[in-house]
Amino acid sequence: MDAITIVLIFFGTYGIFMTTAYFLAKVFFPLEDESAAAKASLRERRQFVPRRRLSTKELQTLRGTFRYAKN
Known part of the structure; x- marks a missing residue:
């Protein structure tokens, strides 16, 4: 066996x-x-899910705040 084969076998076994x-x-x-971070990230995601449909007035308010936030 030549040296390249020995090196490949060594690194393959080591890997x-x-x-x-x-x-x-x-x-x-x-x-x-890791488990605590995963649970915290799940809680953060749920926080932004609306629990009910927003009324027209609430949507208009949100659109207004977004409009001002862009400028």
């Missing part, structure tokens, strides 16, 4: 090992911050 170690670490030792 598989590191990838496996990374995913096993994420499964067995998850960071608590």
Whole structure:
């Protein structure tokens, strides 16, 4: 075997090992911050969903504020 083949086998094996170690670490030792950040982002998204249809007056008010915000 020549040197290039040995290097390719080494890096291929090393890459598989590191990838496996990374995913096993994420499964067995998850960071608590990741789940908290995910829950917070879900709460932020729900915050902007209107719970009812806006009345014509409310829509006109919003359009007015958007119009002034652009300038």
